[in-house]
Amino acid sequence: MIRGVFSIYHTVINMEEILLNIESKERRYAYLKNGVLDDLIVERNKSRQLTGNVYKGKVINILHNIQSAFIDIAESENGFIHISDILENTKKFECMFDMDFDTGGDLKKKRSSKSTQDIDQLLNIDQSVLVQVVKEPIGSKGARLTSNISIAGRYLVLLPNTPHRGVSRKIEDRPTRDRLKRLIRSFEMPQDIGLICRTASRHATTDLLINEATDLLNSWHSIMDRFQKASDHQLLFEESDLIKRAVVTAVERKIDRLLIDDYQTYKTCKSIYSKYSEEHPLKIEYYRDSVPVFERFGVEREIERSLQRKIWLQSGGYLFVDRTEAMWTIDVNSGRGAKVNVDVEEVIVRINLEASDEIARQLRLRNIGGLIICDFIDMRSRKNRRRVLERLKECMKEDSAKCTILKMSDLGLIEMTRQRNRESLTQTMLTECPYCRGSGLIKTNESVSIEIERAIKRSISISKHYGIRLVTHPELDRYLSNFDKEYLSSMTESMNAKLEFAVDDAIHLNEFQMYSTINDQKLEL
Ligand SMILES: [Zn+2]
Numbered sequence: 113m114i115r116g117v118f119s120i121y122h123t124v125i126n127m128e129e130i131l132l133n134i135e136s137k138e139r140r141y142a143y144l145k146n147g148v149l150d151d152l153i154v155e156r157n158k159s160r161q162l163t164g165n166v167y168k169g170k171v172i173n174i175l176h177n178i179q180s181a182f183i184d185i186a187e188s189e190n191g192f193i194h195i196s197d198i199l200e201n202t203k204k205f206e207c208m209f210d211m212d213f214d215t216g217g218d219l220k221k222k223r224s225s226k227s228t229q230d231i232d233q234l235l236n237i238d239q240s241v242l243v244q245v246v247k248e249p250i251g252s253k254g255a256r257l258t259s260n261i262s263i264a265g266r267y268l269v270l271l272p273n274t275p276h277r278g279v280s281r282k283i284e285d286r287p288t289r290d291r292l293k294r295l296i297r298s299f300e301m302p303q304d305i306g307l308i309c310r311t312a313s314r315h316a317t318t319d320l321l322i323n324e325a326t327d328l329l330n331s332w333h334s335i336m337d338r339f340q341k342a343s344d345h346q347l348l349f350e351e352s353d354l355i356k357r358a359v360v361t362a363v364e365r366k367i368d369r370l371l372i373d374d375y376q377t378y379k380t381c382k383s384i385y386s387k388y389s390e391e392h393p394l395k396i397e398y399y400r401d402s403v404p405v406f407e408r409f410g411v412e413r414e415i416e417r418s419l420q421r422k423i424w425l426q427s428g429g430y431l432f433v434d435r436t437e438a439m440w441t442i443d444v445n446s447g448r449g450a451k452v453n454v455d456v457e458e459v460i461v462r463i464n465l466e467a468s469d470e471i472a473r474q475l476r477l478r479n480i481g482g483l484i485i486c487d488f489i490d491m492r493s494r495k496n497r498r499r500v501l502e503r504l505k506e507c508m509k510e511d512s513a514k515c516t517i518l519k520m521s522d523l524g525l526i527e528m529t530r531q532r533n534r535e536s537l538t539q540t541m542l543t544e545c546p547y548c549r550g551s552g553l554i555k556t557n558e559s560v561s562i563e564i565e566r567a568i569k570r571s572i573s574i575s576k577h578y579g580i581r582l583v584t585h586p587e588l589d590r591y592l593s594n595f596d597k598e599y600l601s602s603m604t605e606s607m608n609a610k611l612e613f614a615v616d617d618a619i620h621l622n623e624f625q626m627y628s629t630i631n632d633q634k635l636e637l
Pocket residue numbers: 545546547548549550551552553
């Protein structure tokens with residue numbers, strides 16, 4: 113249905129675009145391929161990405177047994193650093209401490225004994241440290257930190273703590289590798305600062321590379337400067353900003369258009385893009401229509417869909433996406449019964465193939481990470497099973513998160529893992545239902561009615577209450593009127609008591625209250 117509408121666009125417009133929707137508490141990034149939402153990032157103020165950010169942190173707790181420390185980085189959760197992320201460049205790390213004003217303790221003494229070092233020889237409580245987030249905080253787990261700072265540009269990565277100068281392995285062409293290596297080694301910057309050429313550097317001109325190296329070095333200097341001036345722990349450098357990422361992705365993927373609904377952000381995008389404009393002609397437009405941009409492009413509807421458990425497929429099948437404690441499961445179902453005179457296996461294969469496309473897309477939109485089990489509809493032919501597996505692998509190739517897909521089992525299950533890089537969409541947007549406490553289930557009216565019967569009996573025979581007012585949710589009251597009120601009343605009468613009924617729509621459907629009609633006091637159940 114929804115896809116059907118878009119499939120008209122599909123043939124008419126063959127384009128890729130990125131939409132940015134900026135609100136005061138939320139920033140959303142949507143990547144559309146031929147009009148269909150293909151990737152989505154929802155960033156709330158509290159859940160914005162931290163990876164790449166550099167902080168002046170403060171050591172607040174040292175854990176001997178696991179050789180780690182908790183660092184206050186002025187975010188909602190403390191960060192976490194392991195000794196291996198400090199030791200790798202002990203020397204530089206200590207150098208930074210020397211530049212710090214209030215480290216307490218004399219660090220110079222501790223330089224010699226690297227092999228036997230213990231975390232509390234390196235860190236003291238309250239000490240200020242320069243750290244960078246390498247892994248997003250997830251749930252109650254704090255951000256993983258390192259002291260090996262790296263500052264990434266579009267073409268280069270600056271490594272202020274490592275003297276290494278190299279070229280990404282993805283650039284395989286010998287002459288290009290040699291040219292780039294020579295070039296970055298000749299850059300006029302301190303020899304103990306490292307540089308890596310990223311894949312995109314292969315087409316960049318020498319001037320572009322020099323400009324970027326200078327930018328990165330300036331960023332590093334300003335980080336050091338802010339570190340020294342900061343009186344307390346705080347954010348020094350924000351790297352993985354959604355807006356910057358949108359522009360860089362647009363250039364990298366050669367996207368046709370970037371559409372932004374906020375004027376300030378639009379100008380920021382223009383200025384970021386000006387550095388890369390030689391590489392790809394990107395249209396950057398300010399969206400000012402009265403219909404909100406995500407509504408205009410059908411993204412809002414797709415987000416709604418990605419929060420639901422059931423997803424319909426065009427072929428008539430549907431998916432169930434469920435989360436358990438340990439994994440996610442995606443169940444492929446055939447839906448409407450197959451028509452007579454139709455090759456059943458052929459129908460099933462068609463549903464499974466479409467499911468593969470949709471699963472890959474839903475994993476991206478929902479940003480599902482960790483272990484995932486997909487349960488496809490059984491197929492008789494081995495060849496067809498392979499086709500479905502191949503399709504799934506093909507669709508997952510475009511994913512920027514790292515994925516591993518195992519082979520299909522005889523029962524049609526595919527196990528896979530997807531890198532967890534930030535919260536899932538449901539984690540960002542939803543909270544546990546207080547009504548069913550996350551189980552998705554509540555008691556039936558019949559179950560509650562049986563509890564009520566027991567409670568009334570107890571109240572009369574044990575607590576000797578002879579006038580009772582029962583208060584329930586209107587819906588449960590309706591059920592009782594239809595089925596049980598008569599019985600409950602006569603039962604009460606036979607015990608020489610009187611029962612009244614009342615409703616309160618603030619009450620939980622599964623709960624009920626009893627009051628004494630004599631003194632209006634609430635009765636213990
Ligand atoms: Zn619920």
